[in-house]
Amino acid sequence: MSENNKLVTGIFILAAGIVILLGKWGVFSFLGFTLWPLIILVPGILLHLLYFARRGSAVLLVPGGILTVYGILFFILNFSGGSTVAYVWPLFILGIAVGLFEYDLLSSPRPAGVFLIAVILTAITVVIYGITLMSLSVIYLLALVLIIGGIWLIAGRGRSRRGW
Structure with missing residues (x-):
């Protein structure tokens, strides 16, 4: 040898x-x-790279945006031990909206109705996210803010109304 x-x-x-x-x-x-979320994140990034290298159409941005958002969310869930799924699950709907926003923003000519669908999905995400936070423990914070606001209004009743 x-x-x-x-x-x-x-x-x-x-x-x-x-x-x-x-x-x-x-x-x-x-x-x-x-x-393991790299299995989802890397294809999402590659789809974006294909579009920005002018090797694919803007339609690639829809699954690219979805996979990228989902990959990031799965990384967050992995490093938090999965306990944050109760807080971040509405963001999975936002992943679809991000893909549609990218498609609408970067495609030429702009497709009809895609922006409206993306806005509706974003609004649904915000509403569901708000309900989710309210059902957890943020409701106590809201109650505290309302109590403080009520006390502030009651205490300032007899004062002059200069300014705001």
């Missing part, structure tokens, strides 16, 4: 040993569990 072959074989055996050791330590399962 020549010296060159020994070097290549040695590097291959060393790399195989390191891969096996890292696998036994759980490094690959951790990376797979943590980085």
Whole structure:
């Protein structure tokens, strides 16, 4: 065996040993569990790159926007332990709206009705997100703001009305 072959074989055996050791330590399962949203995020970014490199039509921005938003949301859910799903689930509707907004903004000629659909989906997201936050614990904050506002109005009743 020549010296060159020994070097290549040695590097291959060393790399195989390191891969096996890292696998036994759980490094690959951790990376797979943590980085799986890249499977969704990377195609979304690639679809955007295809459009901006002038190799695809503006229709690619719809799935590109959706996949990019979903990939980011899944990363947030991964790193928060999944406990934030109760707060961010309405943003999945917003992913569709983002894709449609991009399509409407960057396509030529502008498609009819796409902007209206995107606005409606965004409004639905905002309403559902508000209801979600209200049903959790933000309702206490709203109650506190209303109480403080009521006290402020009652306390300022007899004063002169200069300014606001």
